Amino acid sequence: MTRYIVTALAFALMAAEPMAVQAQAPITPSAQAPVREITKIAGEVYRFRNNNHFSVFAVTPAGIIATDPINAAAATWLKDELKKRWPDRAIKFLVLSHDHADHSSGGEVWADTATVVAHENAKAVIIGEKRPTAVPQVTFSDSATIELGGTVLELHYVGRNHSNNSLVMRFPKEKVAFAVDFIPVNAVSFRDFPDAYIDEWIDSLRRVEAMDFDILAPGHGPLGTKANVTAFRGYLEDLRTQVLVAARAGKSLEDTKKSVDLSKYKDWGGYEQMGQLNIEGMYRLVQANRRGN
């Protein structure tokens, strides 16, 4: 019933490795109760919300395939909800979208029943940066497929973008693709492009555009479609081109910020707060990578 078919070149299975919980997530008191909910996307695939963070999971006859736990409290809440709704289905797999702590934290909550899966680069960062989550037990380099109770989940590494280990998780039956932080839906990018690889990011978006899916489930904000992938690639290309022109003209960061025109994205989420930071980050990346002389 439970099997995974791994098509990756480099594949490490260390089932005997103990679940290592590296640290407790800090508990930050909040005046407001967190907003948590489960909504159905399509078929067996559901969306899990914790405030502004989202992940997906699939409920199969043989158990549950879960993705980002988000944090320990959120993971505990979801585990309890799943037990209420589907008392006979344990979380059999936990697949991490990428290593960043605001999505990957809390994996230890599900690791009693789940095999933890991530890109091989994610494992190295999770250990190196002491992310407060379970260390991945199964890693791969290019792609892998999980099959549980007749449900298939394809895991694709599309290259470096917002991290060096971001995955696209595709449910072929439901034509749903889950991708976190590197394909904002009708939104600009986060702050000043921390942990980013711009040229490879654009290439990775083209690879996503070539995949077969109808619904894009991002890690933040509303659901989208493949058109959102194309639109965001257009934004990155537009921003990079404008910043490169300014940099080649010898403009300072301040002058570049004045000359770059992103007004056609003014209705996108984060435009007011992050738009100028996006220019700053792109300027830093362009200056670091262009052939200045």
Ligand SMILES: [Zn+2]
């Ligand atoms: Zn991230």
